[in-house]
Amino acid sequence: MIELKDICKVYTIGSESVWALNHASLHIYPGEFVSIIGPSGSGKSTLMNIIGCLDVADSGTYTLDGIAIEDYTENELAAIRNLKIGFVFQSFNLISKLTAEENVELPLIYQGVPAKERKGRVERALERVQLQKRAKHYPTELSGGQQQRVAIARAIATKPSLILADEPTGNLDSKTSQDIMDIFHELHEAGNTIVLITHDDEVALQASRQIRILDGRVKEGD
Ligand SMILES: Nc1ncnc2c1ncn2[C@@H]1O[C@H](COP(=O)(O)OP(=O)(O)O)[C@@H](O)[C@H]1O
């Protein structure tokens, strides 16, 4: 479903070149729960941005659901991203002026989903993360763990082919982190494809497979 081949991304500042990704190749199959693990500066965010169609590589090929990503313009990539990828970030990235249910609804509005169907999908997504009772609350009225659950509900409401999570437990205490990981396990069991980026071995080992990254080089596990 995801295939990266020989992906390179080089940042040049003055005369310095940094190979953020150095001939990185990897496969992710439908329904897999994979973690990408590496220390700070190893290229994780660069890789996430490319997998998430937020950025394009300098060279190499990336195929997502049979689509050759490098053939598309920025606008087309935005559309692919909205349809295919559900993002979960370390800092939750909720809109503070919107309630939990409005945050979950927003990507569905962008996708042009009719109002009646939106309502049902928002309810079901909030049920999945057990936050139905907090639907009318604003982000500031929710704990960190609850905010991350809203973000997960927002990510799954669009029924994406891929859930892409960048350090989703990075801002949470260990008990709350485990609650969030339990939700990822449930989503995986329900058939979702999940890519979780982390620098934390304990979190990474909960995925079914680990892909390691160091100095922009990728090492795939079994
Ligand atoms: N926009 C940028 N400009 C210059 N260098 C960058 C930029 N983004 C990342 N880098 C460099 O690329 C390398 C990989 O960064 P990053 O992908 O953010 O790693 P990680 O997420 O694993 O911490 C680092 O050496 C970083 O300094």
Ligand SMILES: [Mg+2]
């Ligand atoms: Mg990073």
